Amino acid sequence: MTRSAKATTGPDSPVARREGVTMELTVDRERCIGAGMCALLAPELFDQDDADGRVLLRDPVPPAVHHSAAHEAAHNCPAAAITLLGRASAPEPDRHTGD
Numbered sequence: 001m002t003r004s005a006k007a008t009t010g011p012d013s014p015v016a017r018r019e020g021v022t023m024e025l026t027v028d029r030e031r032c033i034g035a036g037m038c039a040l041l042a043p044e045l046f047d048q049d050d051a052d053g054r055v056l057l058r059d060p061v062p063p064a065v066h067h068s069a070a071h072e073a074a075h076n077c078p079a080a081a082i083t084l085l086g087r088a089s090a091p092e093p094d095r096h097t098g099d
Protein backbone atom coordinates (compact mmCIF):
# COMPACT_ATOMS: atom_id res chain seq x y z
CA MET A 1 0.00 0.00 0.00
CA THR A 2 1.33 3.43 -0.85
CA ARG A 3 1.31 6.34 1.57
CA SER A 4 -1.26 8.12 -0.55
CA ALA A 5 -3.76 5.26 -0.34
CA LYS A 6 -6.92 6.17 1.56
CA ALA A 7 -7.95 3.99 4.48
CA THR A 8 -11.01 1.89 3.81
CA THR A 9 -11.32 0.75 7.41
CA GLY A 10 -10.26 2.21 10.71
CA PRO A 11 -11.22 5.29 12.66
CA ASP A 12 -10.49 7.70 9.83
CA SER A 13 -12.35 5.79 7.15
CA PRO A 14 -15.38 7.38 5.50
CA VAL A 15 -17.63 4.79 7.15
CA ALA A 16 -16.36 5.62 10.63
CA ARG A 17 -16.55 9.37 10.10
CA ARG A 18 -20.14 9.07 8.95
CA GLU A 19 -21.17 7.74 12.37
CA GLY A 20 -19.84 10.79 14.25
CA VAL A 21 -18.14 8.66 16.89
CA THR A 22 -15.46 6.31 15.67
CA MET A 23 -14.64 2.90 17.04
CA GLU A 24 -12.22 0.31 15.78
CA LEU A 25 -12.08 -3.26 17.02
CA THR A 26 -9.27 -5.74 16.73
CA VAL A 27 -9.02 -9.27 18.06
CA ASP A 28 -6.00 -11.37 18.93
CA ARG A 29 -6.82 -14.91 17.86
CA GLU A 30 -3.63 -16.18 19.50
CA ARG A 31 -4.87 -15.00 22.92
CA CYS A 32 -8.47 -16.12 22.37
CA ILE A 33 -9.45 -19.22 24.34
CA GLY A 34 -12.79 -19.67 22.60
CA ALA A 35 -14.94 -18.87 25.61
CA GLY A 36 -17.56 -17.29 23.36
CA MET A 37 -18.57 -14.38 25.57
CA CYS A 38 -18.04 -11.91 22.73
CA ALA A 39 -20.30 -13.79 20.32
CA LEU A 40 -22.91 -14.13 23.06
CA LEU A 41 -22.84 -10.45 24.07
CA ALA A 42 -22.35 -8.90 20.62
CA PRO A 43 -23.32 -11.36 17.88
CA GLU A 44 -23.40 -8.57 15.31
CA LEU A 45 -19.70 -7.96 15.87
CA PHE A 46 -18.19 -11.33 16.79
CA ASP A 47 -18.53 -14.95 15.78
CA GLN A 48 -16.60 -18.11 16.54
CA ASP A 49 -14.67 -20.21 14.05
CA ASP A 50 -16.38 -23.57 13.59
CA ALA A 51 -12.98 -25.24 13.30
CA ASP A 52 -11.28 -24.06 16.48
CA GLY A 53 -13.85 -21.99 18.40
CA ARG A 54 -11.71 -18.88 18.29
CA VAL A 55 -13.10 -15.46 17.69
CA LEU A 56 -13.93 -14.11 14.25
CA LEU A 57 -14.39 -10.37 13.93
CA ARG A 58 -17.46 -9.57 11.87
CA ASP A 59 -17.26 -5.77 11.87
CA PRO A 60 -13.98 -3.97 12.68
CA VAL A 61 -15.63 -0.54 12.50
CA PRO A 62 -19.03 -1.02 14.09
CA PRO A 63 -21.79 1.57 13.84
CA ALA A 64 -22.64 3.58 16.94
CA VAL A 65 -25.63 1.40 17.75
CA HIS A 66 -23.22 -1.48 18.55
CA HIS A 67 -20.63 0.47 20.55
CA SER A 68 -22.11 -0.41 23.93
CA ALA A 69 -22.13 -4.12 23.08
CA ALA A 70 -18.52 -3.86 21.87
CA HIS A 71 -17.47 -2.34 25.20
CA GLU A 72 -19.32 -5.07 27.08
CA ALA A 73 -17.72 -7.84 25.02
CA ALA A 74 -14.22 -6.41 25.44
CA HIS A 75 -14.76 -5.98 29.19
CA ASN A 76 -15.98 -9.54 29.61
CA CYS A 77 -13.45 -11.35 27.43
CA PRO A 78 -11.57 -13.63 29.84
CA ALA A 79 -8.46 -13.60 27.65
CA ALA A 80 -8.31 -9.85 27.03
CA ALA A 81 -8.22 -10.67 23.34
CA ILE A 82 -10.40 -7.78 22.20
CA THR A 83 -8.92 -4.33 21.71
CA LEU A 84 -11.21 -1.40 21.31
CA LEU A 85 -10.09 2.00 20.08
CA GLY A 86 -12.45 4.92 19.87
CA ARG A 87 -12.73 8.64 19.98
CA ALA A 88 -15.32 11.31 19.39
CA SER A 89 -15.04 12.97 16.03
CA ALA A 90 -14.24 16.67 15.99
CA PRO A 91 -17.30 18.76 15.20
CA GLU A 92 -17.50 20.41 11.83
CA PRO A 93 -15.89 23.86 11.93
CA ASP A 94 -18.32 26.75 12.34
CA ARG A 95 -18.31 28.55 9.05
CA HIS A 96 -20.13 31.60 10.41
CA THR A 97 -18.06 34.69 9.55
CA GLY A 98 -19.59 36.90 12.23
CA ASP A 99 -20.83 39.62 9.94
Ligand code: SF4
Nearest residue numbers: 032033035036038077
Ligand atom coordinates in the same frame (compact mmCIF):
# COMPACT_ATOMS: atom_id res chain seq x y z
S1 SF4 B 1 -14.74 -13.63 24.60
FE1 SF4 B 1 -12.50 -13.46 24.25
S2 SF4 B 1 -11.73 -15.53 24.62
FE2 SF4 B 1 -13.95 -15.70 24.31
S3 SF4 B 1 -14.22 -16.12 22.10
FE3 SF4 B 1 -14.36 -13.90 22.38
S4 SF4 B 1 -12.26 -13.14 22.05
FE4 SF4 B 1 -12.11 -15.35 22.42
